[in-house]
Amino acid sequence: MIKTDILIIGAGPTGLFTVFEAGLLKLKCHLIDALPQAGGQCSEIYPKKPIYDIPAYPEILAGDLTEKLLEQGKQFEPGFTLGERAETIKKLEDGSFIVTTNKGTKHHAPVVAIAGGLGSFEPRKPLIHNIANFEDKGVEYMIKDPEVYRNKRVVIAGGGDSALDWSIFLSNVASEVTLIHRRNEFRGALDSVEKVQELKNKGKINLITPAEVVGILGDDHLTGVVVTKADHIPTELEIECDHFIPLFGLSPKLGPIANWGLEIEKNAIKVNNALDYQTNIPGIFAIGDVNTYPGKLKLILCGFHEATLMCQAAYQIINPGKRYVLKYTTVSGIDGFDGTRKEAPKAVVKSID
């Protein structure tokens, strides 16, 4: 059981900044995210794109913003459960919560802050009529353990970075890698595209374009895929394989959070914006893009503000009746949980002769 003060669901910019604000109040945070890395949409969808409305940054890349936020909160030693989706929540008699992920990891905290953005990212599933029958029976939408594919025949579909990168990686693991895409052009990092070209020339990747997987073959387990090749005269062919991995990106879904008894409006969680961004369940807060209230704007900078106010309310729940006044970091410095201290240099007091 992982124990913490504030359990944050979602490791995007809002969740990461919460770590800092909570740390100033001596509250410890742990973050859960369905993605394997921190940063949320900033890392998953647009790490190389600039953002122009982060105060004091005329321009910052989304990926760099994530790095800076991680650095800013580092001394407060946040814990992470990555690659797991928060699935269920249980309120205990003392008012604290147990949140369990899809992999069974349990987290215990007096305060839960949902900073889930648009939801957890789920793979987009291609529209192949019988694909559902073969999920986990040869069809996988995400590669968790590449060793599964050792000496197997693998077909990958998709035209983006993950399709390219996994084709490259698996060409050294699988006995046969076939990459199928609807167009001849791929969109990905230039060196990935060039590497696939090189592996194709060496015969290590079997490239079929422009083409599309339209059916799955097999009884209990997948034995092959049906491919339509869009030549001048469209042709259909069957490829024998052990695994089919469609990689068509991820799309966010509110997911299990929608069943936690929270008031939902417009795919977002209603909160009290006059006070502390608490939901209809005391002790559960929602901050950043995942919440809604009159006048809501889905901006990173609004998420930062919401996180800051939420932490004050969390302090009151965790330390009932305990006195506290807001302190400026410039005045009081920052004492990390790791023993580090940051502080403003002392002014020099010296007479001038």
Add this chain to the structure above:
Amino acid sequence: MSQDINITIIDREGVSHEIEAPTDMAMNLMEVVRSYELAPEGTIGVCGGMAMCASCQCYVLSDNELPEMQDEEEAMLAEAFYVKDNSRLGCQIQMTPEMEGLKVELAPES
């Protein structure tokens, strides 16, 4: 004074909406759909309008001359589902006077 234009949007339930869109606010079709709430929040414009998610895919039904498709949009549509010959990403269609009379149907959510 810039004029609003009249466009028709058929939502995912098949309901047709005749609406007015401003041409001087640098809005694109995806943003117009959101401003009229013709598709639930979170199901359209997920990436914010960078041609990186295809949640604003629509089928163009009128014969307005549309802005030429850029590489990013073409690549995204090559990975999207329910794509037809007249598919475009709404976020790549700016509201300009030339779009007067535009008629589109939103593609299914995927």
